[in-house]
Amino acid sequence: MPGVKIVTDSTADIPAELAKEYNITVVPLKVFFGDEVFRDGVDLTPGNFFQKLEKCTTLPTTSQPTPAEFQEYYRPIIEKESSIISIHISSRMSGTFQSAQLAKKIMGYQDLEIIDSQTVSVPLAMMVFAAARVARAGGTKEEILSLIRRIMENQQTHFVVDTLDYLQRGGRIGKAQAFLGTLLNVKPLLCIREGEIHPREKVRGMNKALNRLVQVAREQFKDEKVLVYLTHGNEPEILGKLRLKAQENLNCVEVWENQLGPVVGTHVGPGVVGFAICKADGVIET
Amino acid sequence: MKIYSFNGEDLKMMLVGGVNLLAKSKAEIDALNVFPVPDGDTGTNMYLTLLAGVKEARGIDGAGVGEVAEAVARGCLYGARGNSGVILSQIMKGFADALKGRGSAGAEDVARAFRLASDAAYQAVTDPVEGTILTVCRETAAAFELLARRYSDLVRIMVHAYKGAKVALDNTPEQLPVLKKAGVVDAGGQGLVTILEGIIRALKDAAAQRDIELFDLAASQQKEFVEMRAGDYFAAEMEYTYCTEFLIYGNRVPTGILQEELGPYGDCLLVVGDDNAVKVHIHSNHPGLVLECGLKYGALQNVKISNMEDQNREMRSETEEAKKKVGVVAVALGEGITTILQSMGVDAVVNGGQTMNPSAEDIVNAVNSIPAEGAIILPNNKNVIMSAEQASKMAGKPVKVVPTQSIPQGIAALLSYNPLESLEENEEKMKQSFRDVLTGEITRAVRDSSPDGLEVKKGQFIGLAEGKLSTAGAQLEHVTGELLDTMVEEDSSLVSLFFGAEVSSDKADEIMKMLGDKYPDIDFEMYYGGQPLYHFLISVE
Numbered sequence: 009m010p011g012v013k014i015v016t017d018s019t020a021d022i023p024a025e026l027a028k029e030y031n032i033t034v035v036p037l038k039v040f041f042g043d044e045v046f047r048d049g050v051d052l053t054p055g056n057f058f059q060k061l062e063k064c065t066t067l068p069t070t071s072q073p074t075p076a077e078f079q080e081y082y083r084p085i086i087e088k089e090s091s092i093i094s095i096h097i098s099s100r101m102s103g104t105f106q107s108a109q110l111a112k113k114i115m116g117y118q119d120l121e122i123i124d125s126q127t128v129s130v131p132l133a134m135m136v137f138a139a140a141r142v143a144r145a146g147g148t149k150e151e152i153l154s155l156i157r158r159i160m161e162n163q164q165t166h167f168v169v170d171t172l173d174y175l176q177r178g179g180r181i182g183k184a185q186a187f188l189g190t191l192l193n194v195k196p197l198l199c200i201r202e203g204e205i206h207p208r209e210k211v212r213g214m215n216k217a218l219n220r221l222v223q224v225a226r227e228q229f230k231d232e233k234v235l236v237y238l239t240h241g242n243e244p245e246i247l248g249k250l251r252l253k254a255q256e257n258l259n260c261v262e263v264w265e266n267q268l269g270p271v272v273g274t275h276v277g278p279g280v281v282g283f284a285i286c287k288a289d290g291v292i293e294t
Numbered sequence: 295m296k297i298y299s300f301n302g303e304d305l306k307m308m309l310v311g312g313v314n315l316l317a318k319s320k321a322e323i324d325a326l327n328v329f330p331v332p333d334g335d336t337g338t339n340m341y342l343t344l345l346a347g348v349k350e351a352r353g354i355d356g357a358g359v360g361e362v363a364e365a366v367a368r369g370c371l372y373g374a375r376g377n378s379g380v381i382l383s384q385i386m387k388g389f390a391d392a393l394k395g396r397g398s399a400g401a402e403d404v405a406r407a408f409r410l411a412s413d414a415a416y417q418a419v420t421d422p423v424e425g426t427i428l429t430v431c432r433e434t435a436a437a438f439e440l441l442a443r444r445y446s447d448l449v450r451i452m453v454h455a456y457k458g459a460k461v462a463l464d465n466t467p468e469q470l471p472v473l474k475k476a477g478v479v480d481a482g483g484q485g486l487v488t489i490l491e492g493i494i495r496a497l498k499d500a501a502a503q504r505d506i507e508l509f510d511l512a513a514s515q516q517k518e519f520v521e522m523r524a525g526d527y528f529a530a531e532m533e534y535t536y537c538t539e540f541l542i543y544g545n546r547v548p549t550g551i552l553q554e555e556l557g558p559y560g561d562c563l564l565v566v567g568d569d570n571a572v573k574v575h576i577h578s579n580h581p582g583l584v585l586e587c588g589l590k591y592g593a594l595q596n597v598k599i600s601n602m603e604d605q606n607r608e609m610r611s612e613t614e615e616a617k618k619k620v621g622v623v624a625v626a627l628g629e630g631i632t633t634i635l636q637s638m639g640v641d642a643v644v645n646g647g648q649t650m651n652p653s654a655e656d657i658v659n660a661v662n663s664i665p666a667e668g669a670i671i672l673p674n675n676k677n678v679i680m681s682a683e684q685a686s687k688m689a690g691k692p693v694k695v696v697p698t699q700s701i702p703q704g705i706a707a708l709l710s711y712n713p714l715e716s717l718e719e720n721e722e723k724m725k726q727s728f729r730d731v732l733t734g735e736i737t738r739a740v741r742d743s744s745p746d747g748l749e750v751k752k753g754q755f756i757g758l759a760e761g762k763l764s765t766a767g768a769q770l771e772h773v774t775g776e777l778l779d780t781m782v783e784e785d786s787s788l789v790s791l792f793f794g795a796e797v798s799s800d801k802a803d804e805i806m807k808m809l810g811d812k813y814p815d816i817d818f819e820m821y822y823g824g825q826p827l828y829h830f831l832i833s834v835e
Contacts (some may be wrong), residue, residue, distance in 0.1 A: 009625075071375045072376065072380075074374045074380070075380065075383075076372045076374075103377035106380055106419065107380060110380060113417070191633065192638065192790075194638075194709065212709070213785040213817040214817065215816070215817050219785075
């Protein structure tokens, strides 16, 4: 039986070995350091990227995969006549979804669902892993699609950035909504809503920011069983603190963490820490 | 020279013109980019995409127009970067489909090609949005279809279609609010218009090289180009200063001769009308000579000479004076505190505090001076709240007072300030957040006293928590430490200290280190406040 194949893009920040283990196809976006091109997560790992980011004089830029590149990734799957569910970075953040759509149109393959996840990074990874698990267990396309919808409806993403410079420069946050207060070590708390990054509030100091992140999630999910997927740019220690606070204050049944990849890293910078959280009920066996 | 058809080599030449102009304009186009993702790369992406298409086409020689178009489309598809690049690649795809198998193409072929290009562009997008490159592409196609029925000269059609494209582009802010808000036209649409303009330039250059007259039509249509340039977008390119317009009433005014005679005086020349009345429009540096020339053929009327550089400047200054909805006026003392408040968005700081209360008039003047429709006042002291309330009634704009009693409260209120939200929303949020902090103050006692059994001698350091005397002593560091002991609660996570004019930064560092050692779980931050009388202003949150 051909089954369902899960495809995503590199902005889900799923490490290659896990993608392999879960049989997930990852289409890479691209990062440009001047004239040098790197395929996100393929030619450039998070570790190397943040080292390069520290040293570079002009900041990198990024680009979505072309429709032609999507076709190359879809083609071998189509040859096996598998169903494809292709889950991607929010169409409000990148044209990746658009490229995938176009590839589908060009190839004329009907059994290919392209999902606009309305999010990016760990919350996207959460959808992709959940989908891949069901696919691996022989679930149908409909089951997987309804699971993804369920996660989209119940999931929240909260994070804090050290500086808004990266988001502003990449245009991934309304310039007008920029938070002021650079002299006072103000940490902007942000969330992802309707496919975009929204400023939520400002707090002073990283400790307070971490407490507030967990508090916001706590207000929402109380004692419900939750999945918490954490991520960071290049701040492993702060991530550790956030993980402890989350585990103390939330009823976590699954905790996973990773490091942001080059493309997402380009747009938020190294000083980001945050998590995606979702009700576990109906998403994983608890 | 008129062009009725073109072959593959011609198409390459035209697209090279498009690529070249995109290369020159890409930074400006990048700057326009606010939709769908304001990442400022539309111009660059379109340039790189078209460049990939042209490179692919260069690989084949002597091919027909169909084959060249196909190569361009293929190159664009593989080299597509960004949303706009992908859409551009589909436009090229539509073009290639329409010209498939053709050796050369004429006006009707081009019209059909633009139609298919526009259809392909719309199909490429899941939710087509008007006011974007799609709209501009569709309107260009519509213009081509209309013109192809009337004319067969491609240059003429091209110039007219460019006009149509430009009108569609200028209209994009009306269709897409995000553009209007940002005061820009759509970046992708601008990219497409730039490509068309580049093609026209290439055609003009080609014609010029063959030393052929023509293009007075193109020149007369340049009016639109130049009006576009009047915006600061192209300001640097303005060559002629005076826009000169007049009517000539006469008997059989020879428009053709007049056109030839006026040509050397400038650009954007228009000579239109009938035998009896002719309208002349030209951009020139010698309006006097232009008028003399017209005088030979009749009486002049409605003479209008305007300095375009002035207009340009005015236009720019108008756009710069955008007001924000809500500004903030704060009362404070100390240069460090002032700078910090300004960095958080305060528009005007009125000097004042515990011992120097500003007048209501001082506050009103500040409120009226700031470039905002409404204002929030942060009194930052108990004794200033009354004057602030009074000022709010006297000011010439809507004002709300958020009754902060200390600088730490003022700073806490400012964390919730958003200049784009309404006055009422700001008032509500700031009123909620300013109570999130505890305020501590360290100063010297001005007289002996013993409140609540605490012995205080004149000149001693005293610590106040929320305005209430709580510690006293001879050593600054001890009093500061003791004051914090009374203020820090279990969930406190951040203490900020603003050191005053009488404290050295070495002393401040020393005290911060001492406090950091004592409370390892709390973030301590030390800032220069520069305020008089108070050695430290402290915020605990």
